[in-house]
Structures are given as structure tokens and as C-alpha cells.
Amino acid sequence: MKKVLAMLLAAGMIFSMTACGAKTEAPAEEKKETVEENTEAVEENVEGTEEMDGAMVLISEGKLVMATNAQFPPYELVSDGEGVDGTGFEGIDIEIAMVLAEKLGLELQIDDMDFDAALMAVQEGKCDVVLAGLTYTEERDQIMDFSDSYAQGVQVIIVNEDSAIKSVDDLANADQIGTQRGTTGYIYCCDDYGDDHVAAYDNGASAVQALKNGQVDAVVIDKAPALEYVGANEGLVILDTEYVVEDYCVAMAEGNRGLQAAINVALNELIEDGTVDAIIEKYIKA
């Protein structure tokens, strides 16, 4: 088990050291030209003077349609109030998508669905982008395209306070590990411990409820929502040991180079001018 984990950790670290967008298959020169073209398009749109030059393919004119799973606090959640700009949603990804769309001169539309449905939606051309605390993986990169990374995620382990599971190594003794369907937590646990020992739930809240009910022995989930769930549920703790370190990126349909370049230009501007950090800090106190 240790060996597998060491490999996973190494893989996780490689992912986190490599900008997701750097993995495009386009030759460097071609990519540079596309980026330059799109930079112009973005600049024109920022000033609101001209339409896009057509290089950026969108499913609906003038709109950036985002699929997400709004059960992943603090990255995306259904708001108690009106939400960000009256969308009914709030969170880091919602705010980043809002400023991205603004920079591209587009209106943001948010479609809330299960996490695995969001991954299907982008592949089937039912949305332009997925922002969902979505981790870059080489496997996913075969079937969709990714932007550069805008945040780091960590897979952690939640257990009941009195649990015999006290470290990553003890996960091997768990009869059932709760995860969210289709997530990296689910994939890694299936690889490490076998499908029979992994229970998949529609979202993190259901997995955490199953842990409280004693239906699973541990939950493997991203650290940011884990902190929220543990904060809201007495008797749960996050183990000190980190399982895998990951990069969060925006996903787009495979081959939509214009959109990928435009998103990367806008995203990097928002990273460089501190907007992305400010949004993250607003939701996650350092």
C-alpha cells in the first residue's frame, strides 16, 4: 500500500508543480499565436468595443456557461441570500468565473448539477467551462482541456473522533471509505483499496452524513470542504496526514483552443493583479 501511496503522492506533486495549461498538445509556436490572437480579442472585449474574433467557440453567443456542483463549500454553494450578483450561488469558483466572464465581455450562466454530470456536460458541449474545485489529472486531460492552475487542493481524510483510523496507512483497514462519485478522492481510493471498499455518494454532504451514521469508516475529500463539514458537525476530525496534493483548473471541451487561450490570458491577469488571491482569502481565512 505504501508504495502505491508514494507513487500517488509523487504523481500529485508532479501535477502540482506543472501548470495545467502547459500540457496542451499544440506546438509552442501555434499556441503562442492563438494566445496573441485571443489576447487582442480579450482586450477588445474588455473595452467593450468589438465582438470576439470568432476564435473562441462558445455554446451560446455572449454567454459563458459554467457547469458546477454547488455542494462544495467554500468553492461553490447555494447561497442563503441572493448570492454573487444575484446568481443564487456563492463561493470562490463562482466569483472567479464572474470576473473571468466580465474580462471576456460575456454574461455568466451557472448550471448546477452533480460533479460527474458536470464532467460529462463539458465533454458533450452542454457547457463552456467547468469550475468545480476540479483537479487536473492526466486521465482527464485525455478527454477535456484544462486552463492553468488557479488554486491548490489537498485530499484529506475525515473520521469520527474515536476512530481506529489515525493515519493514511490505517485507511487500508477501513471496511468502507466514503467519497464523492467521480472525484479524484474516489479514483485514488478505488486504485489503492479496491472498489469493494469504496462507497460513492452524490456529494460531500451525503458522504459525511454516512460517516456520522457509521455507514462508512472514513471520508476522503478535498481539504477546503472538509474543514467546512468538520466545522459544522461535532465529533468529526481531519487527520493530520495529507493524502494527495492537487491543482484546481478550469476545464473546457477538448480542442477548443480559442477558449482555452482566452481563459488562460484572463485568468493569468486575475492571478497577477491579486484578484484570485483576494477571492480565495475572502472565503478561506489564512
Ligand code: GLN
Ligand atoms: N477536486 C476533486 C476532483 O476534481 C473534487 C471536486 C469536487 O468534488 N467538486 O475530483
